[in-house]
Amino acid sequence: MEYLILFLPLIGSIISGFFGKTIGDRLSQLITCILVSISALLSLFIFFKVVSSGYEHNAIIATWINSGSLNVDWSIKVDALSAVMLVVVTLVSSLVHIYSVGYMSHDPHKPRFMSYLSLFTFAMLTLVTSDNFLQLFFGWEGVGLCSYFLIGFWYKKETANAAAIKAFIVNRVGDFGFALGIFLIFYIFGTVNYDEVFLKIPEIIDQKINFLSFKFNTIDLICLLLFIGAMGKSAQFLLHTWLPDAMEGPTPVSALIHAATMVTAGVFLVVRCSPIYEYSELALSVITLVGMTTAFFAATVALVQTDIKKIIAYSTCSQLGYMFFAAGVGAYNVAMFHLFTHAFFKALLFLGSGSVIHSFKDEQDVTKMGGVFRKLPYTYALMVIGTLALTGFPFLSGFYSKDAIIEFAYISDTKFGIYAAGIGVLTAVMTSIYSWRLIFKTFHGDYKNKYLSIDTMHESPLSMMLPLVLLAVGAIFSGFLFKELFIGHDTMYNFWGESIKFLEPLGKEHPPTWFLFLTPTLVVVTIPLSYYLFVKNTKIVDEIVSINMPVYIFLQKKWYFDELYDQIFIKPSKSFGIFLWKKIDGLIIDKFGPDGISNLVKHFSFKAVKFQSGYIYQYAFIMLLGFSILLTLLIVK
């Protein structure tokens, strides 16, 4: 059964990729959708098996690399953690597959698109079901590749191509750290298999290692290097720049890859490696710090963006920050819980925005929308549900997961605990403001689009609405239903089993009651506030903006990260490349090397040629000269 879950999407991808032209658009859409849906159903089945009986299984498919002491297998590992990921990945993926049928209806390359989506699903599944770091890395780069393909799907757009390359390269920077982490693990433990590594971790607690002339605790170093990889994939602060640009891809891609699944791989990695991270206080502090910085930073930027997808992208970035700081304070299960609920409501928001964009004929600027909630009632309602869930409105899914994160941060005794909780509350408020800003600007106020008449607005086809409805159900109920399972305190039954390790069990005390009510209250209050600011009396916002123009521009420019990186990394690399090529290769090596030698030879042979003038008196004179010098020397001696 595990085999089927894993390989059905691959089969679908191959069929529609290679035979898409022969079998036609319809059939390839049908095949990929059905295969991924079967995979999703099987995943649900596995999930319930894990829930009901604590099912675990580790299947070895084949040997991959076997070099000296390095032995790596292709494997499928099913435990509670990977079962959760299986469900998230295949479920969202199948809904996105179905949605794409409607969304891409005008695109000439449907089979190719479906093939990429299925291939992505396969890569993501190999990532989550791996039992070793190398297969994880395979899936890791595999999803990166699919993301590259899909961001650049509209290959004629210059910006899309640039965004695709940027995504791949920034991820490679993260992978650089990740790879070093794997090397270090292999160096220390002589294996890259999770279970074997985790077993040996307690033995090396005090081991130190010299890395780039700094002395590190080995475990700290492993954790930090792996986390660099996680930062790249999950678009955390400093390595986040690719995610907003990735919105160049078709919207279903954004929902699947850049919201629900791929970007959460970093969180998955940290949680999967909890048996290592638990021993590294330093790494956990770094994770908390990075997580909350990202949460805060991305939320500030989201406040002022006008591109509907970019707002949601920054929101994703921010929510990923939440997941990381949950992991950082040691609440891995809460991080997974938020990952789980986030997948539903964020995919819902993206697909909903896709439906809006579809109606506006590819317009993405929220300042050119407005006032269409009557025209698009279902999309509107669904987007509102997604927003409520995201902002943590009481009793929707985000309420359970996000507030749990803030609470755990508050009660945790780590260095940044209280501080993180504060940032968490602040960010939650900002989240609420930018989310409602999005809703109000898009659906309320005056209709501002000059190119399309409001009468042309219409709801999207059923194939697009059905996945939205299902996701909305998830967004509403997933928190309430799975709360006990994921983060319940019931010690009699431990859902996570061995897949997550807590060195010390999480604290069971509760934060003070006022704190429990703080976030929800604030979140609820911001709704009318946002309505007033963004619909009723927009002048106030304009005034705030005009007073704080520098801040506004700073945020609008996303803290100038792109410009900064361009100046620090890209331009110098290019000019350095030119310098090495033209100056060192051309002017030094070649000039003194081969060209120099041949010139030297030429030079001397020209000189030598002159000796052979052919005049007898010159020869005679030279002879005489030589003879007399020789004679003089002999006499002097």
Added chain:
Amino acid sequence: MNFPILSSLILLPTIGALFIFFVRSSNSQYQSSKYVALFITLANFFLSLYLWIVFDKSIVDFQFVEEREWISGFVNYKVGVDGISILFILLTTFITPICVITVNATIKNRLKDFLIAILILETFMIGVFCSLDLVVFYLFFEAGLIPMFLIIGIWGGERRVYSAFKFFLYTLLGSVLMLVAIISIYWITGTTDVIKLYELGIDSKYQNLLWLAFFSSFAVKTPMWPVHTWLPDAHVEAPTAGSVLLAAILLKMAGYGFIRFSLGLFPDASLYFVPLVYTLSLIAIIYTSLVALMQEDMKKLIAYSSVAHMGFVTLGIFTMTQQGIEGSIFQMISHGLVSAALFLCVGVVYDRLHTRLINRYGGLVSIMPKYAIVFMVFTLGALGLPGTSGFIGEFLVLMGAFKKNILVATIASLGVILGAAYMLWLYKRIIFGKLINEDVKKMVDLKRFEIVTLWLLVLPIIFFGFYPEPLINSIEVSVANMIDMNDLDKINKLALGE
């Protein structure tokens, strides 16, 4: 004595060349001489495949050894294979027929002579990989220069004479020193038989100088920084088939030489010079990657990337760990396939538009989708994506390097980022974007023979990416033996205080 299979492998192409030479040449028979060449090279491929199958991978010793007296008391013609050399022979016999298939499109004049050059070259290349006597090795190694020199000089582009001479000058300079070293070895030990030399060992007081002499020859051929500048020029001017053979096989002769001779004969000196090799390899990886990033000529870009990839190879060999050396060998085989494929890809568009300037292209995916797919696979192979053969080699090398020197491994890993940058950027500029140029719009997609040749390369690149076992299995015992025999693990043991 059994059937002399190795000598047959070596001689078969030459017999084919003679055959073509004696067939009366007229235009109508150009085709027939091509079929002769194809037949011969394919026969050679299947013969080497047979060799690989019957080869016993669990035995340390050289197998299929043939020895004949040549210059009495001095040099014997001696050939044999172990797990390492057999892979290179396979690579050679696999790539050569692909080159023969492509000649139609690229070679317009003197096709017969070109085929003869390729066949002779194959003889020499196979000779290099299975000779077990230093003099015999030297002769094959240097003789390989001549056909390549002719291929560039006669069938090359505009600046072919300059490039051919640059190529010749560089490579010959190093070789002279190697010849001196081989003579000295004979004086010191009284033999040039590699197996005997392995047993005897060479006194460590001579090793450093001898190592340097061999190194100067191999470094040029690899090529390592700073003696790499002949490679871009040679590639740019060479015809497609020439570039393919140069990148896929000729460069590997040096890497093979490092393993067989530098490590095998001078283990102490190899240890001594590790810092030098590390430094040059790192410079090669970072420096040439940056240079590759800025190239405007496709062939130059790929040529520079070859230097960077060979930097990983030299790095891996001198980590002297099981993973490092196996990674290097794997990387060489993989690079042989990938670079051959990339040069073929350049050849495909060059035949249509007669320019190698990157900015003349763009948007090819709309008119050449089949081409876009295979080119993508090769791009991914070149940037070392997991699931392609390029990944296994690079990753093993870095893993080996990390064991020995963390700093070196870290810097080398940076090259992986740059590798992604220049390859993806190249791909984007050629394949994606809008179709602008009128003449580009008229280009036609892959013809049948191009599809065949390119897919023949796609398959092993992906297959060995997912299942590298057949290759690694073949070299495992030989590499382990090499490390044991010469106690190359010394550094490890010292570091761990054993």
